[in-house]
Amino acid sequence: MFTGIITALGSIREAKQAGDLRAVIACPFDPAEIAIGASIACSGVCLTVVEKGGAAGDAWFAVDISGESVSRTVPGRWHEGTTLNLEPALKLGDELGGHIVTGHVDGVGEVLSVCPEGDSRRIGFAIAADLAPYLAPKGSITIDGVSLTVNDVTDQPDGTCHFAVNIIPHTADVTTLGTLQQGDKVNLEIDVLARYLKRMQSLKG
Template sequence: MFTGIVMGIGRVLTVTPLADGVHIAVDSRALELEDVRLGDSIAHSGVCLTVVARQGTVLEYDISGETLACSVGLNEPGRELNLEKALRLGDALGGHLVTGHVDGIGTVERFAPVGGSTLLEIRAPVAIAPFLARKGSVAVDGVSLTVNAVRDEPDGSCTFAINLIPHTLAVTTLKNLSPGARVNLEVDPLARYCARVLEYAGRNPAS
């Protein structure tokens, strides 16, 4: 479990093909690594990965083909990734609860300065459009953000808007975005559970 508060920015150093997926090495010197052990979970731009090896400040991971199919950025040498270690009991919950399980891939529609901030508009796929709501939470490449507006599109997808303050841009990879870029999206887990309850109640009205 994570909070969507980025602790540092890493960089993919190497990508080695596996039978089903890849093995990657990530320069993680931006993290405090004293307490990192094999088997620990670390989020990489919103994707929870398990540490399988360590060489100094370089952490290594095995990534399945399924994970690669539903996320972006993990198998690109040189790619910067937002890093966050798993939440521990007693840690501050500065963002919102994030599982590290990507729900879908969004496409940046607009990335432009507005006043002293930056407006980010993202087109979300049909499958997760119902879970995005004004003033709700969403994780974009692992960053906990607040949705300012949602516009439903004719094809069932939606476009949602976010206001990025300068600090967020300075400490995350979001500053590298531009129209056409693809990003990892994870909706608020509470929205998923609410949708499931309503779906179940609709199918079983006597329950």
């Protein structure tokens, strides 16, 4: 379980396909505080640590990424040199600063626009029709592992949906969202509460 509050940026140092894809991710964590078997969200994807090493501030950990995870996330995301948003799993007693995030990606969105708005930037996204019913203004969504509030939602005639979020300067500086450009793809996780409400609604119908 995660909160969508990013604690560090990491980068893929190595990626090799041998059965599952194994990625070695460089990070500024202390390896003494990374447990084998622990979960770390990597740009919104919950992955299990299978190896670790390095020193405090210059550490690395390895994860195995299944074909299912690769197929559901941004194409080309798991290549050497890619920067990732990192968040260790929530511990009992930690502050829930964002919203409840599972680390299970529901789909991929595309950046439609990036526009300055005051000191912040407003980013518009397009999502597929199967995710459109789960979005609502002032609801929560996770974009590349970052917990954000949906500002507005515009349904499209073909059943797809456009929505927008605002990125404050701090978020732009400490996550990969500050580098997004039109046409970029992102991992999306809908609010878990919306998922259950939609299921309940379908059963009533």
